[in-house]
Amino acid sequence: MTASASASSASSAPRPPVGKLLHKGVLRLVLQRPEKMNALSREMMDALAAELTLAGQDPEVRVVLLGAEGKVFCAGHDLKELTAARAESDGGRATYEAILRQCSDLMQQIVRLPKPVIAVVTGVATAAGCQLVASCDLALATDTATFCTPGVNIGLFCSTPMVALSRNASPKQAMEMLLTGESIDASTAKSFGLINRIIPADYLDQVVQKYAEVIASKSPLTLKIGKEAFYRQLEMPLAQAYDYAASVMVENMLTRDAEEGITAFLQKRAPEWRGE
Missing domain, CATH: 3.90.226.10 (2-enoyl-CoA Hydratase; Chain A, domain 1)
Incomplete structure (x- = not known):
């Protein structure tokens, strides 16, 4: 052809x-x-x-x-x-x-x-x-x-x-x-x-x-965590939603991207996301 x-x-x-x-x-x-x-x-x-x-x-x-x-x-x-x-x-x-x-x-x-x-x-x-x-x-x-x-x-x-x-x-x-x-x-x-x-x-x-x-431009891991948490907490009673959201935030805080993001903010520089 x-x-x-x-x-x-x-x-x-x-x-x-x-x-x-x-x-x-x-x-x-x-x-x-x-x-x-x-x-x-x-x-x-x-x-x-x-x-x-x-x-x-x-x-x-x-x-x-x-x-x-x-x-x-x-x-x-x-x-x-x-x-x-x-x-x-x-x-x-x-x-x-x-x-x-x-x-x-x-x-x-x-x-x-x-x-x-x-x-x-x-x-x-x-x-x-x-x-x-x-x-x-x-x-x-x-x-x-x-x-x-x-x-x-x-x-x-x-x-x-x-x-x-x-x-x-x-x-x-x-x-x-x-x-x-x-x-x-x-x-x-x-x-x-x-x-x-x-x-x-x-x-x-x-x-x-x-x-x-x-x-x-945001951390892909943070977006993933946040989107899932948003929809899950919507269907929960208030107290349960707060307990769940608090546990999600603790796990989020322990990620590498959260550490990097906070450090970059304090150092007044752009963060480098790894999705970890």
């Missing part, structure tokens, strides 16, 4: 569902099925889970950015895929159970990943797509981004998106989104606690990269 033929063959090969680019410790994962509104099909969830697994194992990755191509960040589950399963002998029950378990596992994988995951929302995040945003540790959005859990409009309450949503917004705010199925804009999403910051679209890439690099 000639070089030109090889290049032509490569260019015609289908793109993977998720693209990636690593720069200065910041890994950008991009959902790239805009023609399907970046729906969480089984293929998409498999691809994203695989990339997150690799990110968790790669010492070069400090922070993960999760974005998407097109006007829709993520439209939630693939309704065509769900509808096709109705033709199965059990009416689709086994398929629905498998898909929802796969989605739940993916959302929990994001929470358990030992590195911060930041959603970057430039379009519509709906249903399980809104769940995806809520499952990330942080979320940044343009002022044109919108969010909704519209399942109630089609007779399918957004019960699994509710889990992540209710851990971001207050109960009444979450219920408002779930019961009305109406979209909220970025400003409302920020007031609800669903996103952290609103960024003008023209400056998105630069601001997001700088934001992520600030976090990536």
Whole structure:
């Protein structure tokens, strides 16, 4: 095969569902099925889970950015895929159970990943797509981004998106989104606690990269310890949370990175992290 033929063959090969680019410790994962509104099909969830697994194992990755191509960040589950399963002998029950378990596992994988995951929302995040945003540790959005859990409009309450949503917004705010199925804009999403910051679209890439690099500059071990402790203590009674957090802080204090960080601060120099 000639070089030109090889290049032509490569260019015609289908793109993977998720693209990636690593720069200065910041890994950008991009959902790239805009023609399907970046729906969480089984293929998409498999691809994203695989990339997150690799990110968790790669010492070069400090922070993960999760974005998407097109006007829709993520439209939630693939309704065509769900509808096709109705033709199965059990009416689709086994398929629905498998898909929802796969989605739940993916959302929990994001929470358990030992590195911060930041959603970057430039379009519509709906249903399980809104769940995806809520499952990330942080979320940044343009002022044109919108969010909704519209399942109630089609007779399918957004019960699994509710889990992540209710851990971001207050109960009444979450219920408002779930019961009305109406979209909220970025400003409302920020007031609800669903996103952290609103960024003008023209400056998105630069601001997001700088934001992520600030976090990536910290000790990777400290980020791992802190993220795990944050989610574990959330579900504990107050006294238990303090006991647990104190024990985590003691173990953290005994790490090499904590010793280095404190020494560097006292000596007024930049710390040298080893992840130990």
